[in-house]
Amino acid sequence: MWLAEETPIRKQDLTLDKPWVNAAGVLGFAPDPNKMPFLDQMGAFITHPISRRPRQPAKDRCCLPYQGGFLLHTGLPNPGISRAIQRNRHRWAGASLPVIAHLLVETPETLAEMIQKLEGLENVVAVELGLPPDCTPEGLAAFVEAAVGELPTILSLNPDQIPVLLPALNALHPAAVHLTQPRGTLPGLDSALVTGRLYGPAVFPQVLHAARALVAGDLQVIADGGGHTPWQAEALLGVGVAAVGLAEALWGINTNQIT
Amino acid sequence: MPDLTAKLIEIYQLGDEIAGVLDLPQELWPAPGQYLPAQRLSAEREILPTHLFQVIGNNAGLSIAPLPADWMPSDTLGLLNPRGHGFSLPETARRVALLALGVSPARLLTLAAAALAQDAAVALFCDPMPQADLLSRVPTIIEASPLSTFQDDLDWPDFLAVDLPLEELPRLDDMLLGVPLGFEGQALIRAAMPCHGLGECGVCSVKTRHGWRLACLDGPVFPLSEALNVAR
Numbered sequence: 001m002w003l004a005e006e007t008p009i010r011k012q013d014l015t016l017d018k019p020w021v022n023a024a025g026v027l028g029f030a031p032d033p034n035k036m037p038f039l040d041q042m043g044a045f046i047t048h049p050i051s052r053r054p055r056q057p058a059k060d061r062c063c064l065p066y067q068g069g070f071l072l073h074t075g076l077p078n079p080g081i082s083r084a085i086q087r088n089r090h091r092w093a094g095a096s097l098p099v100i101a102h103l104l105v106e107t108p109e110t111l112a113e114m115i116q117k118l119e120g121l122e123n124v125v126a127v128e129l130g131l132p133p134d135c136t137p138e139g140l141a142a143f144v145e146a147a148v149g150e151l152p153t154i155l156s157l158n159p160d161q162i163p164v165l166l167p168a169l170n171a172l173h174p175a176a177v178h179l180t181q182p183r184g185t186l187p188g189l190d191s192a193l194v195t196g197r198l199y200g201p202a203v204f205p206q207v208l209h210a211a212r213a214l215v216a217g218d219l220q221v222i223a224d225g226g227g228h229t230p231w232q233a234e235a236l237l238g239v240g241v242a243a244v245g246l247a248e249a250l251w252g253i254n255t256n257q258i259t
Numbered sequence: 260m261p262d263l264t265a266k267l268i269e270i271y272q273l274g275d276e277i278a279g280v281l282d283l284p285q286e287l288w289p290a291p292g293q294y295l296p297a298q299r300l301s302a303e304r305e306i307l308p309t310h311l312f313q314v315i316g317n318n319a320g321l322s323i324a325p326l327p328a329d330w331m332p333s334d335t336l337g338l339l340n341p342r343g344h345g346f347s348l349p350e351t352a353r354r355v356a357l358l359a360l361g362v363s364p365a366r367l368l369t370l371a372a373a374a375l376a377q378d379a380a381v382a383l384f385c386d387p388m389p390q391a392d393l394l395s396r397v398p399t400i401i402e403a404s405p406l407s408t409f410q411d412d413l414d415w416p417d418f419l420a421v422d423l424p425l426e427e428l429p430r431l432d433d434m435l436l437g438v439p440l441g442f443e444g445q446a447l448i449r450a451a452m453p454c455h456g457l458g459e460c461g462v463c464s465v466k467t468r469h470g471w472r473l474a475c476l477d478g479p480v481f482p483l484s485e486a487l488n489v490a491r
């Protein structure tokens with residue numbers, strides 16, 4: 001369970017029946033039981049990152065394998081909030097598990113506008129804010145304030161952001177913090193350097209370390225990052241995370257291996 | 260959960276790729292240009308599936324490539340059903356040109372049998388020219404020529420099939436620039452497809468005349484008319 005039983009449930013809290021979710025960006029915009037036989041084992045579905053306006057793919061988009069994982073740089077293409085809702089609201093409403101909308105945060109004003117569009121949609125139970133990599137504590141506070149509404153707010157950040165943002169997180173105390181893949185840089189085509197998210201087992205120790213720091217700050221934590229085997233999930237749950245986020249492991253064919 | 264499992268019964272070198280033969284019933288084979296996501300079931304640390312394409316080979320089973328270097332004969336693979344759109348050779352095609360741009364022609368040559376079966380003439384244009392082990396598998400009736408001769412023969416084909424990496428699309432545009440195309444065509448556009456359509460992650464996005472499309476879902480074979488002169 002997400003919450004201790006003795007804690008009264010507030011409007012801004014979130015409950016998950018099962019301690020598994022997907023990482024934003026790995027399962028598309030809506031659950032599809034035909035393609036995702038593991039949905040019944042998940043506590044919630046997190047959408048592909050959605051921005052206020054449509055976003056095109058990055059010109060230098062690429063998937064760069066390295067020992068222990070791969071770097072993925074896509075530009076997070078998406079149709080924008082209005083079309084995303086138009087195309088998916090019925091699929092969200094009919095889903096067999098709760099849906100969390102992941103929003104790409106730009107400014108507090110546009111964030112408030114996006115959240116307003118999501119409020120009242122059936123089966124959308126929370127918003128997750130994808131914070132800019134250079135987010136400051138002041139910026140974080142402004143985003144959290146802009147996000148106040150009917151839906152609980154989950155803050156999505158990578159391990160590199162924790163030293164800068166941890167005091168602010170403790171003060172703001174969001175419904176949860178979703179620790180996502182760290183970022184990295186590798187030479188891509190023509191040796192040009194490419195920055196993107198790092199996936200694969202190589203990042204797991206970094207994520208476990210960061211998850212422990214967040215839990216110690218008395219925050220509800222969802223942690224992604226390199227989980228491919230039961231012992232990794234057990235280690236994360238063992239340090240006190242409320243849920244484990246699965247990323248590239250869901251793209252594998254033998255998904256039984258995970259659960 | 261895999262849709263299928265199959266045993267790898269043979270491994271061989273095919274040009275600069277490692278190819279293999281799978282003991283998969285023929286009704287489950289991917290069409291030329293479709294891909295088959297595969298992962299070795301015994302491996303704990305195979306992070307992403309490998310996408311296998313049908314290649315020219317022997318008749319003992321399904322010949323596929325590219326295989327990772329550490330796969331071995333007798334390995335059991337977990338497979339998903341064939342994904343994406345493959346080539347669709349028009350029944351009326353009688354002069355079929357196959358153009359491998361910066362890649363091995365092994366995938367394109369799987370179209371040759373269907374073309375020859377409908378009495379079409381087939382010509383292969385390649386850059387680089389294939390190695391001897393691959394050429395030895397090409398039916399002798401098919402002439403293999405260097406890419407440099409292709410532009411002199413643009414009035415010959417009534418169907419053109421192209422295989423190229425995504426980043427070579429501008430080069431194909433340049434080759435066909437200003438030429439009134441008197442033929443239909445399709446292009447197998449190769450890009451990394453780590454999510455094989457599950458995540459719509461967008462890394463395999465291809466710009467087409469009708470907007471951005473995903474190679475993993477909408478391709479990887481696209482009509483040439485959709486993909487030409489829009490990549491830049």
